Amino acid sequence: MKPIQTGIASYGMSGAVFHAPFLDVHPGFEIHTIVERNQDKARMRYPYVRTARSFDEMIACPDIRLVVVNTPDVTHYALARKALLADKDVVVEKPFVFDPKEGEDLIALAGERGRMLAVYQNRRWDGDFLTVRKVIQSGILGRVVEFQSSYQRFRNYIQANTWKEKADKRVGLTYNLGSHMIDQAVTLFGVPQAVYADIDSLRDQSEVDDYYHIQLIYPNVKVSLRAGYLMREETPRYYLHGTQGSFIKYGLDPQEEILKTGAVPGTPNWGVEQDSLWGVLNTEVCGIHIRGKVETVQGNYAAFYDDIYRSLCDGTPPQTDAAKVLPVIRIIEAAFRSVREQKAIPVG
Numbered sequence: 001m002k003p004i005q006t007g008i009a010s011y012g013m014s015g016a017v018f019h020a021p022f023l024d025v026h027p028g029f030e031i032h033t034i035v036e037r038n039q040d041k042a043r044m045r046y047p048y049v050r051t052a053r054s055f056d057e058m059i060a061c062p063d064i065r066l067v068v069v070n071t072p073d074v075t076h077y078a079l080a081r082k083a084l085l086a087d088k089d090v091v092v093e094k095p096f097v098f099d100p101k102e103g104e105d106l107i108a109l110a111g112e113r114g115r116m117l118a119v120y121q122n123r124r125w126d127g128d129f130l131t132v133r134k135v136i137q138s139g140i141l142g143r144v145v146e147f148q149s150s151y152q153r154f155r156n157y158i159q160a161n162t163w164k165e166k167a168d169k170r171v172g173l174t175y176n177l178g179s180h181m182i183d184q185a186v187t188l189f190g191v192p193q194a195v196y197a198d199i200d201s202l203r204d205q206s207e208v209d210d211y212y213h214i215q216l217i218y219p220n221v222k223v224s225l226r227a228g229y230l231m232r233e234e235t236p237r238y239y240l241h242g243t244q245g246s247f248i249k250y251g252l253d254p255q256e257e258i259l260k261t262g263a264v265p266g267t268p269n270w271g272v273e274q275d276s277l278w279g280v281l282n283t284e285v286c287g288i289h290i291r292g293k294v295e296t297v298q299g300n301y302a303a304f305y306d307d308i309y310r311s312l313c314d315g316t317p318p319q320t321d322a323a324k325v326l327p328v329i330r331i332i333e334a335a336f337r338s339v340r341e342q343k344a345i346p347v348g
Contacts, residue, residue, distance in 0.1 A: 127299030141242030245283025
């Protein structure tokens, strides 16, 4: 099969760091076009790739099969719809959409057109998350009763000249980072029964939400997700508690920082975490008390496009099929409603 001709809708951080490097090294894909309205940064790194000055120009090309919609969040629905109507397969950056009805419309349209529609939930392939998942699946903690996920950032100022800091509930931390953390929780435990949330703006002069504490309500496990921009001191990234023991993990997957340096995916030791950040397991097996470090599973963002390629080749839904990710958007909407009504909101 010839490489799948692919178009990337923008070349900001997302295009330059998370999409183009992986598509460029993947033998199953060939970057055909990258949209840059006024600059030629993509051409400097990928001189063999065509530059388009508009999204419409790119999707008009009949050779392009796959389109990556990685433009500002508020444009995802409109541009993904345009691409589907142009009979392209589509990968949409997270958050998928803002209104679940928009998601339903795109999913239905993809079905009518016979096109793939996937969401870029790359943090399913963070090494720390893969380790947490492996620990749970091993059963070594017994029945898991509590899961806490925390993401700390420290940015006590308002970043200038960016749409991400402009007043709009859809561009704050909850949709941005929450879409990753909720997706991880749903991957582990399924869709919750209800949501209870505290979402706020804590920085001086902040126009967007920059803090959240979201509780996902399940019958047998307590799930808590927390993130904020005023967390200077590191706390554990993950807590896991079970009937037999606990697992605690500090530190962040190294792939994003490596990618920001311009490193090429797949180089030796890609996604390998230093042993000082390995999580600590404290449990009991067959009456024997065990306490020690657990080697972090190697992170692998390349697996996202491996999965997309398989889906495009054999027609089976990708792991991040939009229909499977839509519950994340329903949960975020329920979280904002929970704040307004000060109560737990069922997830439909």
